[in-house]
Amino acid sequence: MQTNLAPEFQNTPDGLAAEAILRKCVHCGFCTATCPTYQLLGDELDGPRGRIYLMKQVLEGAEPTRSTQLHLDRCLTCRNCESTCPSGVDYGHLVDIGRKIVDAKVPRPAGERAMRWALKEGLTSPLFGPAMKLGQAVRGLLPEALKAKVPAPQNAGAWPTRSHARKMLMLTGCVQPAMMPNINSATARVLDAAGIQAVVAPHAGCCGAVKFHLNDHAGGRDQMRANIDAWWPSVERGEVEAIVMNASGCGVTVKEYGHTLRHDPVYAERAARISALTRDLCELLPDLMPPLAALLATKPGRPAEKLAFHPPCTLQHGQQIRGSVETHLRELGFDVRTAPNEAHLCCGSAGTYSVLNPDIAYQLRDRKLGNLGQCFGDAAEADTIVSANIGCITHLQSGTPTPVRHWVEVLDAALAS
Helix, strand or coil: CCCCCCCCCCCHHHHHHHHHHCCCCCCCCHHHHCCCHHHHHHHHHHCCHHHHHHHHHHHHCCCHHHHHHHHHHHHCCCHCCCCCCCCCCCCHHHHHHHHHHHHHHHCCCHHHHHHHHHHHHHHHCCCHHHHHHHHHHCCCCCCCHHHHHCCCCCCCCCCCCCCCCEEEEEECCCCHHHCCCCCHHHHHHHHHCCCCCEEECCCCCCHHHHHHHHCCCHHHHHHHHHHHHHHHHHHCCCCCCCCCEEEEHHHHHHHHHHHHHHCCCCHEEEHEEEEHHHEEHHHHHHHHHHHHHHHCCCCCCCCCCCCEEEECCCHHHHHHCCCCCHHHHHHHCCEEEEEECCCCCCCCCCHHHHHHHHHHHHHHHHHHHHHCCCCCCCCCCEEEEEEEHHHHHHHHCCCCCEEEEHHHHHHHHHHHH
C-alpha cells in the first residue's frame, strides 16, 4: 500500500514502523472474512482493512475524529487477521500505534477516561486482591453484570515444596492470584510431578499488557522493565530453563518484550533474551508427556470427562500455537474436542474489551458458547469447558452453568485423583 507520511510522523519510530507495516498490505480483504467485529457489524470500517485505511489517513495527515477512535476501539486485537493475511501484515503492532496517535488527537469523554484509568490502575494495583476478596464476600448481593466479573472464591490447594534441579520461572500475573489462584498452584503441581520446580520472582508483577493496550505505553513499558529486573538475576546466572506463562495473554506480551523495548538502550538486549526464554505452558507438554503419562497410567479408574477446548486468540493467533493442548491431552487419555465451527474466532473477552464494549463482547461470548456446545454433537454436552487464558475463562463462565477451567487444572485434578 503506497503511503506518504505527514511531516510530523516522518523519521519517527512510530511513523517508520507503521509505514513498513502499511506497505505490506495489498487490499485483498482476506482479513475481513475472519474478523469477528466485521461479522457482527457488517461495516468495512469495523474490519481490519477498513481500520488500516483509517490509520493510513491519519498517518498521512488527516485529522482523526471521534468516529475514527470508535472504530479502532471496537477492534478486539484478536489478531485473527494476521493468521489469515497472505502478505504478513503486522496488524497488531499497527493498531497499537494507530490508537496511540488517535487518542493523542481526539479527547475522550470524561466517563470513558475515568473507566479506562480505573481499569489500567485498578487491575494492576496491589489493592486488587483485597478488593476482589471483598467482592467475593458480598457476591450474592451484587448485580448480575458485576457478579459476572467476580468469580466465586477458589481453593488454590497446596504449593509443592520439593526442590528439583530443573527450574523454571513462572509469572503469576496481576489478577489471576486473586481471581483464580488454583491456576498457578495447579501449574506448579503439574510441573513438580514432571520433575520441574516453578520459581516465582517476588517482584515480578503485571506483564504490562493492560496498560499498554489502554494506550498507557509508558506505564506498560515500566512494568515490562520491572519484570525484566525481577527475572534477570536468575536468567543471568543460568538457574532457569525458561519463563513459563499459564495465561496466553501474558505469554504473547512477554514474547514481544524484545520488540516493544527494541529502542531502549538499557533494556533492549535483556528484553530480547527474556522473550526468547518465554514459553506458554502448552509448549512444555512434549517434554512433560513421559512422566505425566506414567503417573496417569497408575490411575486407570478415573472418569472419562468430556472437555470442550476454546483456544484463546492470544494462543492461536498471537503466539501462533495451534493444536498442542488438544493433541497432548488426548494422548494423556482425555476426551477433548474443539468447536466444529468458528474455533478460530474470539470469545469477546480480549483483556478489558468485555468491560469497555460489553454489547459486542457478550454477543461473541454467546456465539462461542453455542459453538462449544456442539463439540460432542447433539447427543451430549461437554462436562467442562477448558481454555488457556484467565480472561477467556471468566468471560465464558459468565454465560454458562458449565464449569470453565484452565486445562492445567483438569490435568492437575487427574494427577491427584
